Amino acid sequence: MTVRSCVHPSGQFVYGVHAPSYRVANLRENDFVEPLGALADGTPCSNQDNFPEGDLQVVQAETIYEVVNPLPFRGVTYISSGWAAPRARNPSSIKLPPPKAVSMCQALKGLMPAGTVQDVQKSFAVLPETVLLTLAATSTDPEDLVALAGMSCEFCWDGSGAPVGLRYAAGENGPARAKILRHDLFEVVVNNAYLPEIFRRVMVLRPGVQGGSEIVGEYHDPEQGCHVFEYLRSNSYIPWGHYAANMADDAVRYSTVDLAAADMRGLRHLYYQRTFLRLGAELHLPLPVTRKTMTVRELEELRLGVVQALQEKDSSALPFTATLWGWNYGFDFAASGYRLHASHQQIHQQFALLPRTVPAWHHGGQAALEPVSSYACGDLVAEFCARYKEEAGCDFFPTYLQAIRNNRRMDTMANENTSLVVYEDERVLLFVPKAQTSQWELQIMALGEVGNILEADADTRASLDRALLIAQQILALLGARLVSSIEYSSRITAKSGGQRLLYALLPKLPYSMGAFSEAQLRWVNGHFPEDFAAACRAHLPGVLAGLQSEKGGGA
Numbered sequence: 001m002t003v004r005s006c007v008h009p010s011g012q013f014v015y016g017v018h019a020p021s022y023r024v025a026n027l028r029e030n031d032f033v034e035p036l037g038a039l040a041d042g043t044p045c046s047n048q049d050n051f052p053e054g055d056l057q058v059v060q061a062e063t064i065y066e067v068v069n070p071l072p073f074r075g076v077t078y079i080s081s082g083w084a085a086p087r088a089r090n091p092s093s094i095k096l097p098p099p100k101a102v103s104m105c106q107a108l109k110g111l112m113p114a115g116t117v118q119d120v121q122k123s124f125a126v127l128p129e130t131v132l133l134t135l136a137a138t139s140t141d142p143e144d145l146v147a148l149a150g151m152s153c154e155f156c157w158d159g160s161g162a163p164v165g166l167r168y169a170a171g172e173n174g175p176a177r178a179k180i181l182r183h184d185l186f187e188v189v190v191n192n193a194y195l196p197e198i199f200r201r202v203m204v205l206r207p208g209v210q211g212g213s214e215i216v217g218e219y220h221d222p223e224q225g226c227h228v229f230e231y232l233r234s235n236s237y238i239p240w241g242h243y244a245a246n247m248a249d250d251a252v253r254y255s256t257v258d259l260a261a262a263d264m265r266g267l268r269h270l271y272y273q274r275t276f277l278r279l280g281a282e283l284h285l286p287l288p289v290t291r292k293t294m295t296v297r298e299l300e301e302l303r304l305g306v307v308q309a310l311q312e313k314d315s316s317a318l319p320f321t322a323t324l325w326g327w328n329y330g331f332d333f334a335a336s337g338y339r340l341h342a343s344h345q346q347i348h349q350q351f352a353l354l355p356r357t358v359p360a361w362h363h364g365g366q367a368a369l370e371p372v373s374s375y376a377c378g379d380l381v382a383e384f385c386a387r388y389k390e391e392a393g394c395d396f397f398p399t400y401l402q403a404i405r406n407n408r409r410m411d412t413m414a415n416e417n418t419s420l421v422v423y424e425d426e427r428v429l430l431f432v433p434k435a436q437t438s439q440w441e442l443q444i445m446a447l448g449e450v451g452n453i454l455e456a457d458a459d460t461r462a463s464l465d466r467a468l469l470i471a472q473q474i475l476a477l478l479g480a481r482l483v484s485s486i487e488y489s490s491r492i493t494a495k496s497g498g499q500r501l502l503y504a505l506l507p508k509l510p511y512s513m514g515a516f517s518e519a520q521l522r523w524v525n526g527h528f529p530e531d532f533a534a535a536c537r538a539h540l541p542g543v544l545a546g547l548q549s550e551k552g553g554g555a
Helices: 081-089 117-123 129-138 142-152 183-190 197-205 259-283 296-312 377-392 396-405 458-479 529-537 538-548
Strands: 016-018 022-024 035-038 044-046 056-057 066-070 076-080 155-157 163-166 213-221 226-231 242-247 320-329 348-355 422-425 428-431 442-446 485-489 502-507 523-526
Touching: 016 129, 056 242, 076 081, 081 523, 081 529, 117 142, 129 142, 142 183, 142 197, 163 197, 183 197, 213 242, 213 259, 226 259, 242 259, 259 320, 259 348, 259 458, 296 458, 377 396, 377 485, 396 428, 422 458, 422 529, 442 458, 458 485, 458 502, 458 529, 458 538
Parallel strands: 076 523
Antiparallel strands: 016 066, 022 056, 035 044, 066 076, 155 163, 213 226, 226 242, 242 348, 320 348, 320 485, 422 428, 428 442, 442 502, 485 502
């Protein structure tokens, strides 16, 4: 089989094992031996070992496992046995420590007199901007953060000294703009969960404070304390605009640990609702009344109407045929000026419909005879599935699922951790991919013949929402603070091609932010996937218990 994938047609995983032994010719002409320092007893340490006399013979270097991704366009994962073996012996070591408490005011106690916020700001004013940015990102002391917030913008205050809004300056040729004094400092401090919520509300959470994006949808479940706004991003980096489901300012969620099942239902309900509504409009179906959130039943009736219309009408005329859904969870900022993840910490998700084709042009403004296909990442899955079936003689996803069920460890260690599965119900599977493209990648796969959300009934959508929340909360309990999540879906108009709806959750770890290896789609990993699955399963009972304690419900 020439197609590259670790999923063998036999329903087993296949991978490469490097056991290197090799000879290296020594071409160095000179020695540069010098002392490096000394041991505690005075014995000198030198760099003599760096300057061998003759050629080198490397005997039995560490075993490296090379695992082509099940979806080969996502690259290849390399697992170093030297790094992975200790974690195999103790999977609970796969975690990040919680951030340490940080307080500049406490550190400076004794050097500056206790005083008002203005006194703290005067002391902070002599600090370099990079120190202020670092403090804004890492401080856990509200006193620090309130002072930094006051240095970043101008507030309106009430009689008790509480902030009630921002000061604005009239725009010359446009709307009034908030008086932001230090943009980077403003952005960083307002994304710190330890800044008192009253400041975050007036600085960034209140509708309209971030700009003029219209709110065109809402999910509100007062009994569960859930409130989500849907913003239209008309001038979007995604052509034809996109939508953002944001937790509202009266339902602040800066951590997935605080995200309830009702919150996830609300965030995802707006995605389903907007998608089905737009498809229904394109197909000229009767639509529900406006200025009202659809119920789950109404949503399912509309979905079935769209499915039926696509069967009865010429679907080739449908201009928008693919969904886009993504979630950047977590914010961080380096003092050097690099923003490391999402635009803001308040939990939000983004979604859009993508066109079938886009008009094409040659240089010089000459129109091409035919349009070009519009890009959707799920198309890469569809193309691979077609090639896999052609070469292997079987459908990819059932074979992939069989390989997951049949999984065995890559190393020779005999322990109980052989499964890649973290959680499943009758509709979805949450698992660790055999070849992770992020150190802690998790994936969610639909178990039925569901290639996109239009093919997912209400029960399947509920299972997807639940699995997404379980996965995010497990990652958070392991210490992940930055997670990108994407959806790989089939085209809405695609004929049955065996493609399954797939979600990838991709945490960013402090020492694995990406470099030249990752730019080549060579993903370097320090643990075996089975051991990460075991580390995730250890947190599953607590997460499930938390979800079961919540009341059921839905709009």
